[in-house]
Amino acid sequence: MNWFTDTLGTSIGKKLMMALTGLAFCGFLATHLAGNLTLYVGSEAFLSYAEHLHSLGPLITLAEWSLLTLAIIHVATGLTLFYQNWRSRPVRYSVKKTAGGRTIGSRTMPYTGILLLLFIILHLLNFHFVDKTGTNIWNIVTDTFNSGGYIFIYIIAMIVAAVHVSHGLWSAFQTLGVDHPKYTPFIRGLSIVFSVIIGIGFGFIPIFISISV
Numbered sequence: 001m002n003w004f005t006d007t008l009g010t011s012i013g014k015k016l017m018m019a020l021t022g023l024a025f026c027g028f029l030a031t032h033l034a035g036n037l038t039l040y041v042g043s044e045a046f047l048s049y050a051e052h053l054h055s056l057g058p059l060i061t062l063a064e065w066s067l068l069t070l071a072i073i074h075v076a077t078g079l080t081l082f083y084q085n086w087r088s089r090p091v092r093y094s095v096k097k098t099a100g101g102r103t104i105g106s107r108t109m110p111y112t113g114i115l116l117l118l119f120i121i122l123h124l125l126n127f128h129f130v131d132k133t134g135t136n137i138w139n140i141v142t143d144t145f146n147s148g149g150y151i152f153i154y155i156i157a158m159i160v161a162a163v164h165v166s167h168g169l170w171s172a173f174q175t176l177g178v179d180h181p182k183y184t185p186f187i188r189g190l191s192i193v194f195s196v197i198i199g200i201g202f203g204f205i206p207i208f209i210s211i212s213v
């Protein structure tokens with residue numbers, strides 16, 4: 001355990017942890033989206049996907065605990081880095097926000113991160129920690145997206161997720177040392193494409209459900 005606390009004690013160690021846990025989250029988002037695409041097919045496809053997932057039993061419990069651990073490391077490390085950066089700014093009020101070719105994604109990482117954390121808490125209350133007796137997950141999802149308020153919140157959250165991922169994915173590769181004139185533009189493009197797929201793939205679900213179910 002010493003190596004872990006030692007790594008987290010250094011600035012580069014923290015960035016490394018952010019990169020690795022962030023990449024793991026991107027992997028989770030890709031599989032979560034792939035599963036949720038069954039929502040576009042209909043109730044039978046989605047329920048059989050959900051049943052298949054729950055039949056994995058202990059493996060799912062292990063995945064859930066791993067996700068929670070990753071989330072705690074990612075959020076705690078991110079907040080610490082944000083605070084340290086903020087404290088070490090030489091003259092806080094005169095920082096030129098647009099300097100250094102920064103993108104919307106890079107400038108807003110801490111804020112989009114906090115919004116995503118709030119979204120995930122709401123999302124788990126909507127679909128995970130919800131009483132499922134006498135109903136099923138299809139009914140729960142379609143009932144949720146019958147509400148204009150939730151449709152709005154989910155679409156905004158998916159835009160926020162796409163902005164966060166568009167910088168996060170590229171930045172994780174940079175931290176891991178994948179920086180080469182030949183590959184960097186490709187990785188940057190890949191991050192944008194991935195984030196657009198995440199934003200549109202998830203973001204269209206509430207709209208689709210509300211008009212088709």
Ligand code: HEM
Pocket residue numbers: 029032036050063064067116120123124127128137141154158161202203205206
């Ligand atoms: C319209 C978009 C989305 C829909 C319809 C959706 C739907 C669901 C459903 C049905 C579950 C399973 C609940 C259960 O059976 O226990 C779930 C779990 C979860 N979702 Fe989403 N999701 C969406 C977007 C997202 C996004 C963008 C994130 C992350 C930023 C996310 C993170 C999670 C997490 C962490 C879990 C818990 C995983 C687990 O229980 O193993 N979801 N979601």
